[in-house]
Amino acid sequence: MPRLNEATREQRREAIAVAAMACFTRDGFASTTMADIIAEAGSSAGSVYSHFASKAELVRYTASSAMTELIAAASEGLPSERSPAVVLGHLLEASARSTRARSLLQIWAEVPRDAELEEIATRNLGELRAQVSEALSAWCRDESRDAITAADPDAAAEALADVLLTSLQGYLVRVTIDRTIDAGVLAARLTAVVERF
Structure with a gap:
């Protein structure tokens, strides 16, 4: 798989953050799991974890x-x-x-x-x-x-x-x-x- 350029990497990181914010707003920090964020972002676990370790x-x-x-x-x-x-x-x-x-x-x-x-x-x-x-x-x-x-x-x-x-x-x-x-x-x-x- 080709490596992402910096602009694309930042766009994906921001898209994951937007998805996480939607989950946090809807369910709160404590109730939101990484699986929820992955589903909301429509990404793979590997993609999300490549941008955020936890x-x-x-x-x-x-x-x-x-x-x-x-x-x-x-x-x-x-x-x-x-x-x-x-x-x-x-x-x-x-x-x-x-x-x-x-x-x-x-x-x-x-x-x-x-x-x-x-x-x-x-x-x-x-x-x-x-x-x-x-x-x-x-x-x-x-x-x-x-x-x-x-x-x-x-x-x-x-x-x-x-x-x-x-x-x-x-x-x-x-x-x-x-x-x-x-x-x-x-x-x-x-x-x-x-x-x-």
Whole structure:
């Protein structure tokens, strides 16, 4: 059998990851077996195992790609006016555009059991936090803000980034668990609260 070129190899790896994500989303990480993933991918066991040595490796790959997709979506099209409410609204919209964002709840639940997954999640959340903090930096440096923000705008941007990321995570938890909720209404309510900053 001919060897795959790098582009084809990456396409197959991504197709397997998409199949795994479908299984994880439908059945959860614990209940999904490699046989389920192989069947979902429509591949042979040899093909899947040539790309991923184990289910744990596949979980880590899908976790990293889900966070990377969310970070990329959050960095695209950020409005020039970057108040906390605008940035939060943008993050919530980015999570809605991300095809894998809702799987993050399951990924985060696996973090305490997998040190490598914890490292991936910590690194990716740190990258997203830095991106959000940077987006808020100019708003926090505006001298018309309150004395606390003006006194240390970098600390204020970091604190606000924590608030916005926690809101985003809570939003993802809520829309994943409560399938009856109107995600748009919930996003508008969260944004309205943050507008009071």
